[in-house]
Amino acid sequence: GAVVSQHPSRVICKSGTSVKIECRSLDFQATTMFWYRQFPKQSLMLMATSNEGSKATYEQGVEKDKFLINHASLTLSTLTVTSAHPEDSSFYICSAAGHLNEKLFFGSGTQLSVL
Amino acid sequence: DAKTTQPPSMDCAEGRAANLPCNHSTISGNEYVYWYRQIHSQGPQYIIHGLKNNETNEMASLIITEDRKSSTLILPHATLRDTAVYYCIVSFFRGSNYKLTFGKGTLLTVNP
Numbered sequence: 650g651a652v653v654s655q656h657p658s659r660v661i662c663k664s665g666t667s668v669k670i671e672c673r674s675l676d677f678q679a680t681t682m683f684w685y686r687q688f689p690k691q692s693l694m695l696m697a698t699s700n701e702g703s704k705a706t707y708e709q710g711v712e713k714d715k716f717l718i719n720h721a722s723l724t725l726s727t728l729t730v731t732s733a734h735p736e737d738s739s740f741y742i743c744s745a746a747g748h749l750n751e752k753l754f755f756g757s758g759t760q761l762s763v764l
Numbered sequence: 765d766a767k768t769t770q771p772p773s774m775d776c777a778e779g780r781a782a783n784l785p786c787n788h789s790t791i792s793g794n795e796y797v798y799w800y801r802q803i804h805s806q807g808p809q810y811i812i813h814g815l816k817n818n819e820t821n822e823m824a825s826l827i828i829t830e831d832r833k834s835s836t837l838i839l840p841h842a843t844l845r846d847t848a849v850y851y852c853i854v855s856f857f858r859g860s861n862y863k864l865t866f867g868k869g870t871l872l873t874v875n876p
Contacts, residue, residue: 655807683863692851693808693866742807746862752798753864755807 652676653745655756662733663764670728670759672743678723679745683753684716687740699726733763767791768852773871776846782839784870786852789833795856797828798864799837801848808851808866811837842874 652675662668672682681700685693697713699705699720707713715737717729726745730737740760744753769787776782788797796815800808812819812826814835819826825838839846851869856862 653807681862685866692868693802695863695865698863740805744807744864752810752813753800753808754810755800758805758807760805 653679653743653754653756655743655759657759658757659760659762661762661764664734665732668730668733668761670730670741670743670761672726672728672745672756674724674745674747674754677745677747679726679747680723681746682720682726683744683746684718684726684728685742685744687742687758693742696728730761733761735763737761738763767854767865768867770850770852770867770870772868773873775873775875776839776842778844778874778876779841782842782846782872782874784837784839784850784852784872785834786837787834788852788854791832791854795854797826797832797835798853798855799824799826799850800853800864800866801846801850802869803845803848811850842872844874844876846872847874848872 654673656671684696687693696711697705697707699718701720701723705718720726740758742758743756746753796813798813799811802808812824814826828835849869849871851866853864
């Protein structure tokens with residue numbers, strides 16, 4: 650099956666710093682990428698949808714100036730958590746869909762801990 | 765608003781079939797039923813999807829009722845590694861409305 654690579658798998662940062670998470674589709678062109686976050690013992694919450702070359706569409710309640718999403722190519726999307734705070738600590742997961750949108754392939758997730 | 769309803773948890777004996785139900789009574793004619801699962805601290809894994817016909821692949825079978833208001837995911841011979849949270853999701857197949865919104869899912873525990 651298709652592979653989505655997410656990096657880093659775990660990051661610890663100080664409060665106030667910015668953290669960038671990368672999501673790459675390794676063997677297909679991802680026309681659409683999605684970013685989710687998940688708190689312990691909860692389900693995945695969709696944060697935003699990004700299409701290559703377009704601005705991301707954010708879900709209600711997600712601050713677009715805090716969670717910067719860039720989808721500059723068909724194989725790479727990045728999520729930058731700006732001025733991170735302890736409440737941003739969470740498991741962030743990316744997913745990608747090809748042009749047929751048949752199914753989503755997910756990255757392995759990034760555990761962010763903000764001290 | 766939740767578009768699917770699943771039992772919060774289920775148990776299954778190793779080697780037996782696991783049947784996971786899902787209600788999606790408000791599904792529209794163009795929406796597909798998707799099943800994903802998530803093993804602890806990993807990204808979700810695609811299992812199967814379908815529109816109205818029953819589907820089978822190497823992982824599972826998907827049985828969709830004729831009125832499409834409910835479906836059942838069947839793992840024919842559950843193993844301990846099938847212990848995971850299983851999510852039933854309805855979504856359009858493609859286009860600007862395509863996105864997967866996860867509900868709470870069913871925690872399937874496969875017991876030895």
